[in-house]
Amino acid sequence: MQSRVENLGIRIQSFNRLTFPVVLNQVETTRLDKYFRVKIIESPQQLKKFIKESERGLLLYSFMTPQLPQILKEISWINHHRKPSLKTLAGGPHTGGDPESSLKLGFDYAFCGAAEMGFGSVVQNYLEGKLPKVPAIFRTAEIDQLDRSLPISHLLPISPPLEITRGCYWNCKFCQTSCQKAKHRSLDSVRMYYQELKRRGHHLRVSFICPSAFEYGAADARKLNLTVVNELLEYCKTNGTSHLEFGIFPSEARPNTFSDEFVALINQYCSNRKICIGGQTGSNRLLKLIRRGHTAEQIEMACEISVRHRLRPYVDMIFGFPDENSQDRRETLQLIRKLATVYRARIHLHYFLPLAGTELAQLRPRVLDYKTIDTLNKFERDGLCTGWWKKGWQLSNELLEIQDYLKDQTVTYQNVQLAS
Ligand code: SF4
Structure with a gap:
């Protein structure tokens, strides 16, 4: 295992605040947190700063399908400004349902399955320099017992x-x-x-x-x-x-x-x-x-x-x-x-x-x-x-446009089955 401390960016948005304590709990219980400098990114300004300052590291996203318009804008911007050794990883319900589309959006890696069952091994592989050099979909099992999952993290104490x-x-x-x-x-x-x-x-x-x-x-x-x-x-x-x-x-x-x-x-x-x-x-x-x-x-x-x-x-x-x-x-x-x-x-x-x-x-x-x-x-x-249905209608149309755009994109990737 390397001795260098890496940047681990956590992109927190209003819709995923509840998710990341569970994810970070995995990093902490596997005692891998000491190898990371965790940056909680809550605003576009903090994101810009993180991208500017990170020579390498991992940047995590978690989102659902309704957030695609916002995510697409952000990941496109990131890919124009980041250093090649800073890797991006998408998880959450959208990626779980259609991981290939997350790669087409521009993420390096897509994570499918329960964070509790495999995220620790992604992080471990990253530290050991074993993550694929090409886009990849990591697949792991769904959680077997919910008691394994706790939203307790000293890095994100909400x-x-x-x-x-x-x-x-x-x-x-x-x-x-x-x-x-x-x-x-x-x-x-x-x-x-x-x-x-x-x-x-x-x-x-x-x-x-x-x-x-x-x-x-x-x-x-x-x-x-x-x-x-x-x-x-x-x-x-x-x-x-x-x-x-x-x-x-x-x-x-x-x-x-x-x-x-x-x-x-x-x-x-x-x-x-x-x-x-x-x-x-x-x-x-x-x-x-x-x-x-x-x-x-x-x-x-x-x-x-x-x-x-x-x-x-x-x-x-x-x-x-x-x-x-x-x-x-x-x-x-x-x-x-x-x-x-x-x-x-x-x-x-x-x-x-x-x-x-x-x-x-x-x-x-x-x-x-x-x-x-x-x-x-x-x-x-x-x-x-x-009257929320009107915003929903607008959002639905935006999602269809993104769907059509992604259908025209191609991506070559590796499938990685993670041990749980
Ligand atoms: S599958 Fe379950 S959570 Fe989803 S809408 Fe139906 S009842 Fe609700």
């Missing part, structure tokens, strides 16, 4: 929400999380992290990362575990957390998992007065087609239960699915109106984004007709829904 479930039992066609089977963190591991939060004085406000809140600890999608969710929330509340959140971002709930017993737990232990429900569309035909595994009636039922427990429902809906037809739109608009007027639900409206690695990644969104646009604008004016 306290992100604790990931209690990774992956998902469901297989929605549009979602990047669906690619992995659900794995839950044990309560012992939660307690251990909680004690670390307490040691840092960061335990007063606690939340969790979980793709389907009420499925935490469930043996499968049909066997929900009320006891374990109760223990999770009770432990935090009785150990000093004054602001506990569950059932809102980043731990939303699926409509089919709602029951009085689960929602009552939020009332009993948590501070949030709202609950986020993944509805996606009001059309049963479309719900089936995108494999959501619930019905429009269950979305309404989830709102009804929430209101019964004095929690305001916030429902996510998406327009522009590739197979959406005018009848689907009518049904979604009807449901939005009903949820907003009967249950005072707040509807978060999104526009379909083709996410890398999903079944719908190569399909084009449906363009909205004027009548639907008119109705959505009226809903927004009346406070029934947000």
